[in-house]
Amino acid sequence: MSTPSEPGHDRSEPHLGAIVGERRRLTNIAYRLLGSLSDAEDAVQETYARWYAMSRQQQEAIESPGAWLTTVAGRICLDMLGSARVRREAYVGAWIPEPLPDRTEWFNGRAGGGRAAPDDPADRITLDESVNMAFLVVLESMTPAERVAFILHDVFRYPFAEVAEIVGRTPAACRQLASSARRRLRAARTPMGPAAEQAGLVRNFKEAWEAKNIKALVGLLDPDATMTADGGGLVGTVLRPVKGSERIAQYLIHIADKTPGLALLERMVNGRPGLVAQHTGTPVTVAAFDITGGRIRCIWAVRNPEKLRPWTDSGQN
Numbered sequence: 240m241s242t243p244s245e246p247g248h249d250r251s252e253p254h255l256g257a258i259v260g261e262r263r264r265l266t267n268i269a270y271r272l273l274g275s276l277s278d279a280e281d282a283v284q285e286t287y288a289r290w291y292a293m294s295r296q297q298q299e300a301i302e303s304p305g306a307w308l309t310t311v312a313g314r315i316c317l318d319m320l321g322s323a324r325v326r327r328e329a330y331v332g333a334w335i336p337e338p339l340p341d342r343t344e345w346f347n348g349r350a351g352g353g354r355a356a357p358d359d360p361a362d363r364i365t366l367d368e369s370v371n372m373a374f375l376v377v378l379e380s381m382t383p384a385e386r387v388a389f390i391l392h393d394v395f396r397y398p399f400a401e402v403a404e405i406v407g408r409t410p411a412a413c414r415q416l417a418s419s420a421r422r423r424l425r426a427a428r429t430p431m432g433p434a435a436e437q438a439g440l441v442r443n444f445k446e447a448w449e450a451k452n453i454k455a456l457v458g459l460l461d462p463d464a465t466m467t468a469d470g471g472g473l474v475g476t477v478l479r480p481v482k483g484s485e486r487i488a489q490y491l492i493h494i495a496d497k498t499p500g501l502a503l504l505e506r507m508v509n510g511r512p513g514l515v516a517q518h519t520g521t522p523v524t525v526a527a528f529d530i531t532g533g534r535i536r537c538i539w540a541v542r543n544p545e546k547l548r549p550w551t552d553s554g555q556n
Contacts, residue, residue: 258290261305265312266363271390272316273323274336274375276361276549282319286312306401313387313405320383331472333480335539336375337546338525339364341507361549366510369394372527372539375509377427381420388413389420437530438505438512444528444535445503445514451495453488460484461534471543474523487538515550522550 265286269279286308290298301307327334339361368374369390378386384406391397391405392413399410399417406413431437440459447455466487470476481487495501502517508527516524525547529537541547 257304258287258308261308262287263363263365264305265308267365268309268390268395269312269316270339270364271369271375271378271394272313272387273319274379275546276337276339276364277545278319278323282312282315285315309397310401310405313391317383317387317406320386324383331470332476332478333467333469334379334471335467335469335541335546336372336379338372338508338513338527338539338541338550339366339370339510340549341366341510366507368510370509371511372509373428373529373537374424376537376539377424380423380427382416384408385416385420385423388416392417393421431530432533434512436533437528440530440533440535441512441514441528442505445505448491448495449503451492453485453492456488456491457484459535460487461531461536464534464536464538466490466538466540468540469543469546471545473544474542476540476542522547525550 262283265283266279269282270276273279273282289311290304290308298304364370378390381389387406388399388402391402392399399413402413402417403410406416408416444456444459447459462484463482464484464487466481468476468481477490481490498518500518501523504515504517506513506515506525508514508525511527513528514524514526515522516526523542523544525541527539527541528535529539544551
């Protein structure tokens with residue numbers, strides 16, 4: 240389909256500037272709701288398709304195009320969340336949200352310079368606390384309605400009256416959904432140290448892995464640490480989380496022995512210090528970390544190549 244920024248749309252259309260300007264905000268909402276960049280872009284595309292399927296008269300009758308787009312996008316995401324639960328029951332291994340690169344580190348195939356193309360969905364995502372991997376993983380434990388109510392109200396500050404129109408419940412019910420979501424977050428989240436401290440720990444982890452130093456790796460990991468990998472059945476990886484610092488360290492050394500020439504790069508992943516593993520110049524794993532009390536508590540290793548497209552297209556080296 241053609242999008243509002245493509246040829247074929249009359250620039251005299253009502254509200255065109257406002258409609259085009261909503262794409263970044265809608266993509267930000269959809270990614271947080273779905274945890275998938277490709278699904279978020281599909282939701283936004285479908286939202287615009289519905290707008291342009293209306294007659295000029297119908298469009299002119301809409302008082303606030305931005306509010307209309309948000310309502311439609313929210314409902315589309317709500318439906319997609321419901322169907323995603325069914326799809327993930329058949330997913331091979333663990334499902335991890337899609338990792339995002341920092342826009343300052345990749346530029347649409349031109350590492351280190353230039354500008355990302357305006358149609359790159361990843362470049363529209365504002366990286367903040369609501370997209371760090373630990374946050375997104377907790378969102379996955381919520382019901383679709385809880386997730387939509389919480390993200391729209393607590394993250395994007397939509398009043399519950401507007402959220403209710405999207406979720407199809409009363410404002411009071413939406414307030415309860417958001418409250419339940421907050422309790423889930425409080426139960427799961429732990430304090431994180433300064434970014435510089437996190438970056439230093441990730442660097443030490445990288446160097447210990449490269450040196451195949453099991454003792455050093457164990458010392459950097461929380462004794463009850465967990466490593467979860469997502470290959471989607473497309474590449475080989477563990478299907479269940481690896482638990483315990485010693486088991487994780489042993490597994491990492493096994494990977495290093497099994498894949499000679501693996502290059503580890505320090506990169507920002509969803510706004511936090513992370514690692515990208517490259518083999519023959521191609522990113523094969525993107526790892527995000529949850530660091531608490533000076534140790535690594537969780538590692539999320541995304542290996543599914545379909546989730547690494549923003550990284551493989553970036554030409555990082």
